[in-house]
Amino acid sequence: MILRAAVGVVYAFLLLPMVVVVLAAFNAGNYFTFPPQGFSLRWFANFFQRREFMQALWLSTELAFWTALASTVIGTAASVVLVRGRFRGRDLLNAFVTSPLLLPQILTGVALLQFYTLLKMQASYAALLIGHIVVTTPYVIRTVTATLTHFDLALEEAAQSLGAHPLRAFFEVTLGVIKPGVVAGAIFAFAISFDNFTLSLFLTSAKLTPLPIELFAYLKYSFDPTAAAVSAFAIGVALVLVVGIARFMGLEEFTGF
Amino acid sequence: MSRGARVLLLGPYVLLLTVFFTVPLILMFLISLSRSSFGQIDWALTPSQYVRFFTDAYYLSVLGDTLWLGVLTTVACLLLGYPLAYHLALTRTRGKPLLIVFILSPLLVGIVIRCYGWMILLADRGLINETLVQHGWLAKPLPLMYNKFGVTVALVHVFLPFMVLSLTGVLKRIEPQLIEASQTLGASPHRAFFEITLPLSLPGILAGSLLVFSLAISSFVVPILVGGFKVHVLPMVVYEQVLSVFDWPFGAANAFVLLVISVVLIAVYIKVTERALRGIV
Numbered sequence: 001m002i003l004r005a006a007v008g009v010v011y012a013f014l015l016l017p018m019v020v021v022v023l024a025a026f027n028a029g030n031y032f033t034f035p036p037q038g039f040s041l042r043w044f045a046n047f048f049q050r051r052e053f054m055q056a057l058w059l060s061t062e063l064a065f066w067t068a069l070a071s072t073v074i075g076t077a078a079s080v081v082l083v084r085g086r087f088r089g090r091d092l093l094n095a096f097v098t099s100p101l102l103l104p105q106i107l108t109g110v111a112l113l114q115f116y117t118l119l120k121m122q123a124s125y126a127a128l129l130i131g132h133i134v135v136t137t138p139y140v141i142r143t144v145t146a147t148l149t150h151f152d153l154a155l156e157e158a159a160q161s162l163g164a165h166p167l168r169a170f171f172e173v174t175l176g177v178i179k180p181g182v183v184a185g186a187i188f189a190f191a192i193s194f195d196n197f198t199l200s201l202f203l204t205s206a207k208l209t210p211l212p213i214e215l216f217a218y219l220k221y222s223f224d225p226t227a228a229a230v231s232a233f234a235i236g237v238a239l240v241l242v243v244g245i246a247r248f249m250g251l252e253e254f255t256g257f
Numbered sequence: 258m259s260r261g262a263r264v265l266l267l268g269p270y271v272l273l274l275t276v277f278f279t280v281p282l283i284l285m286f287l288i289s290l291s292r293s294s295f296g297q298i299d300w301a302l303t304p305s306q307y308v309r310f311f312t313d314a315y316y317l318s319v320l321g322d323t324l325w326l327g328v329l330t331t332v333a334c335l336l337l338g339y340p341l342a343y344h345l346a347l348t349r350t351r352g353k354p355l356l357i358v359f360i361l362s363p364l365l366v367g368i369v370i371r372c373y374g375w376m377i378l379l380a381d382r383g384l385i386n387e388t389l390v391q392h393g394w395l396a397k398p399l400p401l402m403y404n405k406f407g408v409t410v411a412l413v414h415v416f417l418p419f420m421v422l423s424l425t426g427v428l429k430r431i432e433p434q435l436i437e438a439s440q441t442l443g444a445s446p447h448r449a450f451f452e453i454t455l456p457l458s459l460p461g462i463l464a465g466s467l468l469v470f471s472l473a474i475s476s477f478v479v480p481i482l483v484g485g486f487k488v489h490v491l492p493m494v495v496y497e498q499v500l501s502v503f504d505w506p507f508g509a510a511n512a513f514v515l516l517v518i519s520v521v522l523i524a525v526y527i528k529v530t531e532r533a534l535r536g537i538v
Contacts, residue, residue: 006340011359017374024377077266085258102523104475106492110499110512115281134277195367212367231370238365242358
């Protein structure tokens with residue numbers, strides 16, 4: 001009984017900031033008070049009419065798309081070797097490929113900024129994209145590895161003994177079976193890139209601002225609920241992506257429960 | 258799998274990581290050993306940046322504050338996260354996927370947005386203060402934001418999911434028969450929890466705490482937005498030195514202090530999780 005109540009309170013704590021942001025986005029007044037001051041879509045209208053927000057939204061979407069595509073391809077390829085390969089130094093390599101996940105992103109950001117600047121490559125689209133690929137690929141490797149470990153190698157061998165070329169056996173049998181992990185990894189990579197703030201902050205310029213950076217810049221100077229509309233929109237995107245992961249992989253497996 | 262196939266499949270990512278992750282970090286270390294003169298890097302091998310950091314009372318107090326906020330956040334995450342993980346590990350409700358969504362959703366909602374949510378709640382004219390003042394329960398707003406309290410609340414919110422995920426993984430692996438057996442032998446549920454569940458979940462507690470602590474001490478969005486530049490932490494110094502003051506050598510040295518702390522914590526974390534898995538499975 002006490003446990004239930006405590007659990008309820010903690011869930012409320014987890015959800016509260018997001019709920020408040022969404023309510024504030026639909027609230028008519030300049031300040032969000034309780035009870036709300038009526039329903040309005042004017043903050044959304046403001047969001048969709050401001051060119052800088054629209055450009056940022058487009059940049060974030062495009063960036064997340066290319067990041068997800070690239071990290072899924074190289075991450076899946078890497079996972080196959082890391083799960084199946086029998087060679088010396090595999091454990092070390094395993095630790096190496098997931099290391100960007102463990103290091104605080106601010107450090108990756110600072111190091112990349114200094115590296116790019118010395119190469120005169122700073123504030124370019126390629127620089128930003130590569131940075132995103134570096135930090136999202138370990139997530140893909142993790143989800144793909146999780147599904148690949150359960151995969152029964154006999155299936156692929158059966159296909160080969162029936163005359164299929166090893167590559168064809170892989171693409172038609174293995175990839176078909178591990179597809180849930182690959183797709184969930186791709187969606188996750190998209191979400192991480194779309195929401196990424198820390199790394200982007202060090203790699204952007206005035207002409208190249210993804211949505212979270214634009215939102216951050218806006219919040220530093222103004223407190224009006226347009227920011228809430230932007231946030232509510234991003235929360236909507238996140239929810240769609242979670243549903244996507246749930247459908248393809250199942251959340252219990254995704255979280256490793 | 259042939260050697261050629263391995264190189265072809267794993268090569269691209271390993272190359273990418275080496276060039277755009279390992280090399281930049283080595284470069285950052287070299288920069289931290291250099292000197293800054295008029296915004297230019299004067300290449301040298303000198304520990305002067307580190308000497309400056311460890312002899313200046315201001316930077317030492319920033320380091321102390323950073324670690325202290327990390328401890329507060331970790332303890333609070335543990336206290337809030339344990340009941341949640343315990344419930345999630347044992348529950349058989351049909352709504353379980355929804356509960357997992359609730360726990361995961363903060364992770365997928367950008368950090369700026371979550372901070373903004375707390376700003377709406379905690380500001381002087383925010384939801385909590387405005388409601389309390391309007392109803393006459395409070396004469397003037399409580400200082401909930403732009404201080405350590407607000408920063409800790411937001412940090413706990415940001416990192417709680419990591420604690421819950423670490424704890425649930427370990428709690429789920431505890432055999433329910435162990436608890437049943439102890440109760441058949443006469444132990445109260447209370448005693449069964451403190452003598453069986455809690456000790457067996459210690460590896461999860463340790464792993465989750467290390468994870469949350471290392472994430473919390475490297476956070477700088479929360480101190481900037483919810484702390485309003487009034488709560489000074491090490492990652493913020495890194496950010497300011499690199500992006501505002503343009504003193505790269507000193508910024509790099511600050512970053513490296515943070516990196517050494519993180520790497521030590523991560524190494525312990527990996528040891529702990531390995532042992533935890535071996536001990537229970």
